[in-house]
Amino acid sequence: xxxxxxxxxxxxxxxxxxxxxxxxxxxxxxxxxxxxxxxxxxxxxxxxxxxxxxxxxxxxxxxxxxxxxxxxxxxxxxxxxxxxxxxxxxxxxxxxxxxxxxxxxxxxxxxxxxxxxxxxxxxxxxxxxxxxxxxxxxxxxxxxxxxxxxxxxxxxxxxxxxxxxxxxxxxxxxxxxxxxxxxxxxxxxxxxxxxx
Amino acid sequence: xxxxxxxxxxxxxxxxxxxxxxxxxxxxxxxxxxxxxxxxxxxxxxxxxxxxxxxxxxxxxxxxxxxxxxxxxxxxxxxxxxxxxxxxxxxxxxxxxxxxxxxxxxxxxxxxxxxxxxxxxxxxxxxxxxxxxxxxxxxxxxxxxxxxxxxxxxxxxxxxxxxxxxxxxxxxxxxxxxxxxxxxxxxxxxxxxxxx
Numbered sequence: 001x002x003x004x005x006x007x008x009x010x011x012x013x014x015x016x017x018x019x020x021x022x023x024x025x026x027x028x029x030x031x032x033x034x035x036x037x038x039x040x041x042x043x044x045x046x047x048x049x050x051x052x053x054x055x056x057x058x059x060x061x062x063x064x065x066x067x068x069x070x071x072x073x074x075x076x077x078x079x080x081x082x083x084x085x086x087x088x089x090x091x092x093x094x095x096x097x098x099x100x101x102x103x104x105x106x107x108x109x110x111x112x113x114x115x116x117x118x119x120x121x122x123x124x125x126x127x128x129x130x131x132x133x134x135x136x137x138x139x140x141x142x143x144x145x146x147x148x149x150x151x152x153x154x155x156x157x158x159x160x161x162x163x164x165x166x167x168x169x170x171x172x173x174x175x176x177x178x179x180x181x182x183x184x185x186x187x188x189x190x191x192x193x194x195x196x
Numbered sequence: 197x198x199x200x201x202x203x204x205x206x207x208x209x210x211x212x213x214x215x216x217x218x219x220x221x222x223x224x225x226x227x228x229x230x231x232x233x234x235x236x237x238x239x240x241x242x243x244x245x246x247x248x249x250x251x252x253x254x255x256x257x258x259x260x261x262x263x264x265x266x267x268x269x270x271x272x273x274x275x276x277x278x279x280x281x282x283x284x285x286x287x288x289x290x291x292x293x294x295x296x297x298x299x300x301x302x303x304x305x306x307x308x309x310x311x312x313x314x315x316x317x318x319x320x321x322x323x324x325x326x327x328x329x330x331x332x333x334x335x336x337x338x339x340x341x342x343x344x345x346x347x348x349x350x351x352x353x354x355x356x357x358x359x360x361x362x363x364x365x366x367x368x369x370x371x372x373x374x375x376x377x378x379x380x381x382x383x384x385x386x387x388x389x390x391x392x
Contacts, residue, residue: 033313034262034276036269063258063278066230070266073232080230082259117229 005045008180009192011038012158018185022132022160023104030129030157034067042179043071046127046155049177050076053152055125057081059118059144061100061111061136064129068157072127081118083111083140096146100139103132103163111136113143120148131156131178134165141174153177161193201241204376205388207234208354214381218328218356219300226325226353230263238375239267242323242351245373246272249348251321253277255314255340257296257307257332260325264353268323277314279307279336292342296335299328299359307332309339316344327352327374330361337370354378357389 015028029035055076060069061083069080085100086109096113118124126140137154144151151174159166159178162185169176183193211224225231251272256265257279265276281296282305292309314320322336333350340347347370355362355374358381365372379389 027310027313032278032280032310034266034269034278036266036273036275039266040270063262063280066259066262067266067276070230070232070235070263073230074236077232079232080263082228082230084228084259114223114228117223 005179008038008041008045008157009190012180012182013190016190018187018190021104022163022185024130024158024160024182024185024190026129026158030068031064036071039067039071042068042157043073044075045179046072046125046177047075049155050125050153050175053125053175054123055152056121056123057118057125058127059083059113059124059140060127061085061140065127065136068129069127072125072155076125081113083113083143085109085111096143098139098142098146101133101135103135111139111143113147115147118143118147118149122147122149123152124149125152126154127156129157131159131165131169131176132163134169137165137169155179158182201375204234204237204241204353208376208378208388209386212386214383214386217300218359218381220326220354220356220378220381220386222325222354226264227260232267235263235267238264238353239269240271241375242268242321242373243271245351246321246349246371249321249371250319251348252317252319253314253321254323255279255309255320255336256323257281257336261323264325265323268321268351272321277309279309279339281305281307292339294335294338294342297329297331299331307335307339309343311343314339314343314345318343318345319348320345321348322350323352325353326356327354327361327365327372328356328359330365333361333365349373351375 017025058080153175156178159181161181184191213221254276349371352374355377357377380387
C-alpha cells in the first residue's frame with residue numbers, strides 16, 4: 001500500500017514542519033488550515049482501504065479528526081460521531097467516557113460519547129489525524145467496547161512509526177491502515193516507511 | 197430566502213431538543229453526530245448565498261464549525277481556517293487572538309489564529325453552527341480586522357433570532373445569512389421566521 005501514497009508523503013515533506021520534541025506541525029493543511037483537495041484524497045484513500053467492511057459509522061475525536069472524517073464519510077455515506085473532549089469528567093449514566101493522554105500537550109482529557117449515538121449494532125471505523133503512542137485511539141476503542149460496537153478498522157493520516165502505538169494496535173490484531181508512516185524525522189528530513 | 201429552507205427547519209423540529217436555558221441540542225446531526233447529507237445541503241446553501249463574492253478562505257472556530265465549513269469549502273473550492281480555542285492566552289507575535297464568551301458553557305475562551313494563514317489579501321466567509329449573542333462571530337471578526345482581511349459575509353446554520361447577535365451584526369452592515377432563524381422555542385415547539 002505504501003507506494004500509492006507517495007503524493008501524500010511529498011505533501012508532508014513540503015508543508016510539514018518538524019519541531020523540537022518529535023512534533024510534526026501540519027497546520028498548513030490538516031490541523032489549522034484545511035486543504036479540501038488533500039482531505040478529499042485522504043477520505044477516498046480510507047474508503048479504498050475499508051470499503052469491503054460493513055461500516056455503519058465513523059468514530060473520531062474533536063477537533064482535528066472531524067474534517068478528515070467528514071471527507072471519508074462522504075464516500076462511505078455513513079454518519080460521523082466525534083467524541084468530545086473535556087478537561088474534567090462530568091459523569092452521567094447517558095454517556096461513555098474514557099481518559100486520553102495527549103502526547104503533544106502533556107494533558108489528560110476525558111472523552112465523552114452519548115450512548116444514544118453508539119450502539120452494539122454499530123460497525124465502526126475509527127479515524128484520526130495522528131497516531132503516536134495511540135492514546136486517542138485507545139480511548140475510542142474503550143468507548144466502542146463499552147457500547148459493544150464492532151470495530152471494523154482504524155485509519156490514520158500520519159503515523160509516527162518510531163513510536164509504539166501503531167505496532168501495539170497491529171499486535172492486538174486491529175486492522176490499522178496509516179496513509180503515511182514516518183520512520184524518522186528531524187528538522188532537515190522526514191523518512192517514510194511501511195507500518196509494522 | 198426563508199422558504200427554501202423549510203426542509204432544514206423540519207430537520208431541526210424533528211431532531212433538535214430544546215433544553216432549559218434556551219439551549220437547543222442538535223447532537224443528532226450537527227454537534228456530536230454529523231449527518232453528511234444534511235451538512236452537504238447546508239454547505240451548498242452557503243455557496244448559493246455567497247457564490248458571487250470573491251471568497252478566498254472560510255474562517256470558522258473549532259469544533260462544531262469545522263464540519264459545516266468543510267462541506268461549504270468543497271463548493272467554494274477554498275481552504276478552511278479554524279480558530280483554535282484555549283482557556284488561557286498564550287501570547288505570541290505570530291498569532292491573532294481574541295476573547296470569546298460561550299453562552300451555553302458560561303466560559304471565556306481565547307481563540308487563536310496563526311498570522312501566516314490569514315492575511316490582508318484574504319476575502320473571508322465566516323461560518324458557524326449557531327448564532328445567539330454573536331460572541332464567536334465577533335471574535336472571528338476581531339481576528340479578521342487584526343489581519344486586515346476583507347469580510348465578505350457571515351453564514352450561520354441556526355440563528356437564535358430571539359437573541360440580539362444577528363440583529364446587531366445586520367445593523368453593523370455585515371452580510372449575514374442564517375439558514376434557519378428561530379424566533380421562539382420551548383420544549384413543545386420551535387418557531388421560525390426571517391432574520392431581522
